[in-house]
Amino acid sequence: MAQGQVTTEANDGLTTRQRRNRPILLVHSGTGKGKSTAAFGLALRAWSQGWPIGVFQFVKSAKWRIGEQTALEALGRLHEETGEGGPVEWHKMGSGWSWSRKAGTEEDHAADAREGWEEIKRRFAAETHGLYVLDEFTYVMKWGWVDVDEVVEVLRTRPGTQHVVITGRDPDPRIVEIADVVTEMTKVKHPFDTGQKGQKGIEW
């Protein structure tokens, strides 16, 4: 349902216009499929609004290129060529972030993750993107690679209208607390349970 019913009157002193332009923090958690996929689907909406999109994949291998990256980067090129939609940047931690001169090492994911978070902080301060997809960022917090209290503070005080989607299992309760929308994707049935193999176009 695209236009939901507001079931409660807000009591926050904001005008409707202000509420309609409030920066949103979304969390996609749970054990099921669709956490990242729904985040990339949201990026489609952001693109059509002309918002600059920044995707930051924290755990996936750098060798791994998923179909969503190919398609969203194609939309980014379309923006460059025609002005339609918005620009798209896609960064993967893997073995070193693309903005970094130094190659990361397989051994120090923690340092790579911290470097990614430092870059995101700089971008929040500069209001670089309209939508940030922090893919699998819950694990970075869970494993103690970044300080959750600092993440909460940075998210709470980010300037302007910068929307953020965090994906991954087991989000920290402090993140859930400050999130505007939290959706849990629950696996009801999955082909891997019956020995089905992952397949291209569906799994990646």
Add this chain to the structure above:
Amino acid sequence: MAQGQVTTEANDGLTTRQRRNRPILLVHSGTGKGKSTAAFGLALRAWSQGWPIGVFQFVKSAKWRIGEQTALEALGRLHEETGEGGPVEWHKMGSGWSWSRKAGTEEDHAADAREGWEEIKRRFAAETHGLYVLDEFTYVMKWGWVDVDEVVEVLRTRPGTQHVVITGRDPDPRIVEIADVVTEMTKVKHPFDTGQKGQKGIEW
């Protein structure tokens, strides 16, 4: 996790290659956000595989144009111009399907829905698409506008490798039974609960 672990050995007499090319039926259900959004995210993957995509929106108003449509149709045009990715068709029931000469009426959603289903049956038979997004199709079944046993039979016997995603709340148990992947999106927290308004780029 893009490459899942297979936890059970398959006992279906198929080779790995056959299993990797098996047509998949996915169901996105639940009361939370992300059912349709994740389906459109999946369409990004399908596009990058070069599969012809067919989106069929069964309930949304025809006047309503969501950002995902704008973005996926832009990818479809990119395919036409450069050959990259796959073609995209987006059809809305609203007040009459786009392939139909006659305008639908506000009063007869049931007839419009049946017409949509008849078209989808023809496309399955012709193997028109690699991915079908049947958005909010669970309601069409729930409200008795199409015969669920017929839908099950058509889905079970569809030829070739045609993947299907059905979205919506309360999927019929017979559909869940034949589905390969069922994910339930559960609302943990939603801004409408606290009087937040829907906003462009996030809700549509």
